[in-house]
Amino acid sequence: MPAFSTNLTHLEINMNSKLHGSALLAHSKTLVDLTLYGPKDTSNWAPFMADSSQRIRFSNLKTLHLNYEQLAAPASANAADSSEQMSPPTLEFPMLEHLTYQNRTRSVPFFNIAQLPPKLKSLCIRGDYNTLKYIAGIDLPQTNALTISYIQSNEYKAASELINQIFAKNPSEHLGFLCDTRSIKLNLLDICCPKLNRIRVAAPTGFYSIIEAIDKHPRLASLAFENVVPGDCSQRLTNELLTNKEGLPPFTARVVSLSLGYRELDYPQDTMLLFAKYLLLRLTYLQRVCLRNLPSSLFTEFIKTNKNRYPHLENVVWVGN
Numbered sequence: 001m002p003a004f005s006t007n008l009t010h011l012e013i014n015m016n017s018k019l020h021g022s023a024l025l026a027h028s029k030t031l032v033d034l035t036l037y038g039p040k041d042t043s044n045w046a047p048f049m050a051d052s053s054q055r056i057r058f059s060n061l062k063t064l065h066l067n068y069e070q071l072a073a074p075a076s077a078n079a080a081d082s083s084e085q086m087s088p089p090t091l092e093f094p095m096l097e098h099l100t101y102q103n104r105t106r107s108v109p110f111f112n113i114a115q116l117p118p119k120l121k122s123l124c125i126r127g128d129y130n131t132l133k134y135i136a137g138i139d140l141p142q143t144n145a146l147t148i149s150y151i152q153s154n155e156y157k158a159a160s161e162l163i164n165q166i167f168a169k170n171p172s173e174h175l176g177f178l179c180d181t182r183s184i185k186l187n188l189l190d191i192c193c194p195k196l197n198r199i200r201v202a203a204p205t206g207f208y209s210i211i212e213a214i215d216k217h218p219r220l221a222s223l224a225f226e227n228v229v230p231g232d233c234s235q236r237l238t239n240e241l242l243t244n245k246e247g248l249p250p251f252t253a254r255v256v257s258l259s260l261g262y263r264e265l266d267y268p269q270d271t272m273l274l275f276a277k278y279l280l281l282r283l284t285y286l287q288r289v290c291l292r293n294l295p296s297s298l299f300t301e302f303i304k305t306n307k308n309r310y311p312h313l314e315n316v317v318w319v320g321n
Helices: 017-028 042-052 075-083 129-138 154-168 205-215 232-244 269-282 294-308
Strands: 010-014 033-037 056-057 063-067 090-092 098-103 119-127 143-149 174-179 196-201 222-226 257-261 289-290 313-317
Touching: 033 056, 098 129, 098 143, 119 129, 129 154, 143 154, 257 269, 269 294, 289 294, 294 313
Parallel strands: 010 033, 033 063, 056 090, 063 098, 098 119, 119 143, 143 174, 174 196, 196 222, 222 257, 257 289, 289 313
Antiparallel strands: none
């Protein structure tokens, strides 16, 4: 195998060969930052278990990224059964501070998350319904920040119940919900966590669900939306804007960061403008704003009024024609 420094601290590795497994074991005491991909075939765990008696201790590891995004599903039912029966090695991370766990396959997890130290600074879980079901069934360590990212295009209703369960049993002060799958018809009202303070959604999301989600999450501080769709409340927004020309009451949530836009100009300009105006009128604590592919008249109006309406504004990004 290639010769590495005995003081290696950062390593990104694909767990699909004995060679790579040996490299991981050789540096388990010095690594501070580790990214693992795989393995596709659980038989490749054999060298780890043989060399470590099913236990590997990473004495100084602070940051771990586990990525199962590229894994293939088992080729047959027999392969799946074999995978489920094989016990993964126990990995210990007594000093771990940051964990990102990504998995949208049916593979056995490479290690037991319950073996993590009792406190983490941040934990990011990105996966499908099966991943959330696994996470909801174990005791998560206390974290300063917990983020859940849902990436499946179906089973959203059931997944949202699991997301709420995971949030409810975690005492973290910083909770975030992300959804980057554009094929989901997302209803944010299915997510309910009073402590939630960050939402980022790329799926088509209705005006109404966004407004209601902001109303019921008073601790929200950061919002990011792409491809917002009118839904059935365009007339409601129009009426509110017309009857409150002097200004709408601000949201209870003190949102300081807003990103709003569309990847393509595939929605009516007047509809996009209506919703953006409504949000900007009610988010008066903004410090950072990013607007993408919205009508230029919105940007002109926003710049004219920002000094009086947004006293804390520090940064504005405009992307578009």
